[in-house]
Amino acid sequence: MNGYIPISNFQLALSVILVLLTGLISVFLRLGLLKPLLWGTIRAFVQLTLIGYVLTYIFQINRLGLIIPIILLMCFIASREATRRVSRVPYNPAWSAFFSITASTFVVGSIVVVVIIAPDPWYSARVAIPIFGMILGNSMNAIALSLDRMYSEIHAHVDEVEQLLCFGASPWEAVVRYVQKAVSAGMMPTINSLMVVGLVSLPGMMTGQILAGMSPQLAVRYQFVVMIMVAASVAMGCVLIVILSYKQMFTSDQALVESLRKN
Amino acid sequence: MTSLLEFQQLSRQFEQGKSIRASGQLISDTMLAIRGVSGSGKSTLLKILARLLRPDGGEVFFKGRNWVDIPPQEWRTRVHYVAQKPIIFEGSVAANLQLPFTLKIIQQEHSFRMEEASRLLETVLLPRSILTQPAQTLSGGEAARVAMVRALLLEPQVLLLDEPTAYLDSDSSRAVMGLLTEWLEGSSRGIVIVSHNPDDLKELPLPVHWLDLESELRKS
Numbered sequence: 001m002n003g004y005i006p007i008s009n010f011q012l013a014l015s016v017i018l019v020l021l022t023g024l025i026s027v028f029l030r031l032g033l034l035k036p037l038l039w040g041t042i043r044a045f046v047q048l049t050l051i052g053y054v055l056t057y058i059f060q061i062n063r064l065g066l067i068i069p070i071i072l073l074m075c076f077i078a079s080r081e082a083t084r085r086v087s088r089v090p091y092n093p094a095w096s097a098f099f100s101i102t103a104s105t106f107v108v109g110s111i112v113v114v115v116i117i118a119p120d121p122w123y124s125a126r127v128a129i130p131i132f133g134m135i136l137g138n139s140m141n142a143i144a145l146s147l148d149r150m151y152s153e154i155h156a157h158v159d160e161v162e163q164l165l166c167f168g169a170s171p172w173e174a175v176v177r178y179v180q181k182a183v184s185a186g187m188m189p190t191i192n193s194l195m196v197v198g199l200v201s202l203p204g205m206m207t208g209q210i211l212a213g214m215s216p217q218l219a220v221r222y223q224f225v226v227m228i229m230v231a232a233s234v235a236m237g238c239v240l241i242v243i244l245s246y247k248q249m250f251t252s253d254q255a256l257v258e259s260l261r262k263n
Numbered sequence: 264m265t266s267l268l269e270f271q272q273l274s275r276q277f278e279q280g281k282s283i284r285a286s287g288q289l290i291s292d293t294m295l296a297i298r299g300v301s302g303s304g305k306s307t308l309l310k311i312l313a314r315l316l317r318p319d320g321g322e323v324f325f326k327g328r329n330w331v332d333i334p335p336q337e338w339r340t341r342v343h344y345v346a347q348k349p350i351i352f353e354g355s356v357a358a359n360l361q362l363p364f365t366l367k368i369i370q371q372e373h374s375f376r377m378e379e380a381s382r383l384l385e386t387v388l389l390p391r392s393i394l395t396q397p398a399q400t401l402s403g404g405e406a407a408r409v410a411m412v413r414a415l416l417l418e419p420q421v422l423l424l425d426e427p428t429a430y431l432d433s434d435s436s437r438a439v440m441g442l443l444t445e446w447l448e449g450s451s452r453g454i455v456i457v458s459h460n461p462d463d464l465k466e467l468p469l470p471v472h473w474l475d476l477e478s479e480l481r482k483s
Contacts, residue, residue, distance in 0.1 A: 159346070159348070159350050160350055160352065162315055162346075162350075163346065163350040164366075165315065165335075165339060166313060166315075166339050166343060166344045166345075166346075167339070167340075167343075167362070167363035167366055167369065167417065168336050168337075168339050168340040168363070168366055168368040168369055168417075169336070169366050169368075170336060170366075170367070170368075173366055173367070251317065253314050253317060253335050254314075254335040254336065255314060255315045255316065255317070255335070256315075258316075
């Protein structure tokens with residue numbers, strides 16, 4: 001397990017040459033990408049270096065009272081990020097997103113950490129934080145996709161929704177077909193990755209473990225657990241976010257809110 | 264001769280600072296026709312009565328009951344709005360006619376009757392064979408008549424009709440107005456209608472009351 005090859009500072013610097021090469025191509029083709037590329041490289045380096053130190057510190061302290069606030073903070077940032085680029089939303093969905101992300105992450109993450117991996121102590125930061133982080137990254141994208149899809153579907157089908165309401169449909173009956181599309185849009189990337197894993201790509205986590213010296217058979221087992229847990233939390237998160245959000249599209253008269261009606 | 268629908272001082276601001284203010288009454292077995300130049304808020308008034316839009320002020324009563332005491336879902340099954348542009352869903356014409364009967368509140372009261380559906384379709388000059396046709400392939404006029412049949416099958420007590428003959432040629436238009444007259448006579452039901460062609464309504468063999476929204480607009 002300790003057959004990993006360390007990367008020296010010199011080797012780290014070498015990898016930057018590749019960025020410079022890409023930058024040169026960008027300058028040559030006038031893509032205007034040099035500045036964001038350099039800025040992105042610097043940010044990634046600084047952020048990862050800092051998180052390396054922070055994680056080392058947290059792993060050493062390894063206290064539940066520290067781990068839970070950190071995970072909650074991660075959930076908060078993820079929910080803000082998930083709702084930031086969603087357009088056409090007639091209200092601020094950040095709290096619904098926070099609840100959906102936190103609930104789905106905690107339910108699935110706790111089962112994986114405490115029951116399946118079962119480290120000692122059960123809340124081991126070295127296990128919990130990376131696992132929760134991986135779930136969060138996926139939930140965040142899925143929830144953003146679901147929300148965006150739900151609002152764009154309903155925006156495009158205002159007449160149909162109102163027609164169903166006129167038949168006597170409840171708000172849920174009026175939007176259920178669009179809600180279903182939103183949930184499947186959120187889950188599609190996860191389902192696709194379940195289909196092609198190992199055939200088209202080796203996931204980052206598995207690659208990392210193999211590079212760190214773990215046997216491929218063992219790395220595969222971890223990867224399988226991770227993918228299943230991601231699928232479970234994504235499904236839960238998507239369902240929660242649409243259930244929490246659809247009601248906010250209706251007035252107390254069970255009519256669509258006016259900001260959705262205007263084109 | 265009972266009052267089915269009564270609205271008092273209904274008001275609402277709509278596009279570009281325009282506003283409507285309207286009071287009126289729909290008596291059973293009659294039609295209430297809303298007149299007004301385009302942009303005077305006729306469709307807005309119908310949507311308010313369907314509770315799709317909220318008025319800024321005013322009250323509405325259905326058979327003497329204030330609308331705030333009637334749940335919106337129940338309201339819309341009693342007071343049913345048919346939009347000017349017919350809304351057709353994926354699937355066959357039969358599936359479109361059956362769609363409302365998949366809803367909980369409708370299932371509690373009625374069940375779908377294919378014979379009645381076919382009869383109504385024939386009354387508005389559509390052949391029975393249209394039932395199996397994909398609804399998305401209907402012409403505007405056919406879709407408007409299918410939407411009208413779908414509304415009648417739901418047996419509402421008040422129909423709110425926004426230009427029901429806008430998409431129809433003169434024969435189908437006469438057939439639809441004939442069906443509406445038959446639906447209305449002696450039934451204790453009522454129709455609130457917005458029509459671009461008031462002459463059509465004047466020829467009908469039933470009492471039509473007029474609400475002049477234009478003058479209401481000037482007053483406000």
